[in-house]
Amino acid sequence: MKLIILDPGHFHASLLLKDTIRQVNDTVFVYAPRGEELEQFLQTIKTYNSRKDSPTSWVLNVYDEADYLEKMIPDKKGNVVILAGNNKNKTKYIYRTIASKLNVLSDKPMAINRQGFELLEKAYQKADSNNVYLYDMMTERYDILNIVEKELIQNKELFGELQQGTPDDPAISMESVHHFYKEVSGVPTIRPAWYYDVEQQGEGIADVTTHLIDLVNWKCFPEEAIDYKRDINVLYATHWPTKISLDEFTKSTRLKEFPNFLRKHVKDSFLHVYANGIIHYQVKGMNVAVKVRWNFQAPDGGGDTFNSSIKGAKAVLKTCQDKQENYVKQLYIQKNDKISSKKFEKNLQKTIEKIQITYPFVTLSRPLPDGTVRIDIPLGKRAGHEEHFKHVAKQFFEYLANRNMPDWEISNTLAKYYVTTKAVEIAKEGN
Incomplete structure (x- = not known):
């Protein structure tokens, strides 16, 4: 594989190159406008190349004139284009690249409004006719807690059938909390000003919820095709702002x-x-609620958090990551009151x-007084968010090499x- 990095305005572009990738040529072609975003990307790669432990050996070939997009398309220096940057331009980049018969590995979100969604659908149609692939960077599939939870959900003797729930009491609830000011690879992330513009970055319910909805599909309907025209019904959505002071904005953007x-x-x-919002929707008749919140900075000792609840006929799975858990994500399972403890414990074991x-390191804690059991996964066996990007890339490159990306993707x-x-x-109509 030969990579082309197009307009890398988000640090996820550099995270894909944090480690050497066996299937990828060391020479990488970068097409982007001059500016701080490009310089930050180049500096990060330089840091990866020069680090003491497991240095990379990327050779960057950079074109930074104003016509970078028009130059990239006829040049065709590589066969995979990496997109991670301004989301206002992203869907157009996707379509132009796919139309030029180049494969695309894109950071989320690939669309932030209805016009973008319609163009994305056309991009997939064009990818099919041009025999190229378009793939979304869904890193959360490689979180070991999500992998184990998926296994538990699919064990019907233990979990039972996924419950339907109601709009007021959904079968599946997920909430994700993020922060504008954070560190990546030990260095404070400098956000571009457009990151704070929902017309360029997208609203919170158009951005982070892509991970949550992907997890719903991946865990609860594995390898099942979901047709948005037939299987999806969006019931309700709302949004509200995060208020950022000028001092905070300066700290984040300089x-x-x-x-x-x-x-x-x-x-x-x-x-x-x-950046905040809630979506209630139905997928294949099951009621789902997803919520996203953005604060400026995490509390001391904290970070991004994720909490969820998935209800089966025999058990409920809960993921908790809050102050009570010292901001460490933990997975719990609680039996239904109608299920005998003996039968539940036998099926769980x-x-x-x-x-x-x-995964030989996965064990069970002693049941809590209410019968809830924690699925213990040592912290040393949990890869961090930054490590998940190489797994996404590996999966995509395997699909490319074997020409076997499934239709359900x-x-x-x-x-x-x-x-x-x-x-x-819907949220804008409710304002």
């Missing part, structure tokens, strides 16, 4: 004032960023023994972006 394109979102000296064939990606972009429309 800019001394809000740029002109953001000033229409400034009220009472605070920048209002619609049997299921864990099966999981231990592949495409239909389920479209279903996901239908939910997010439809939700943005």
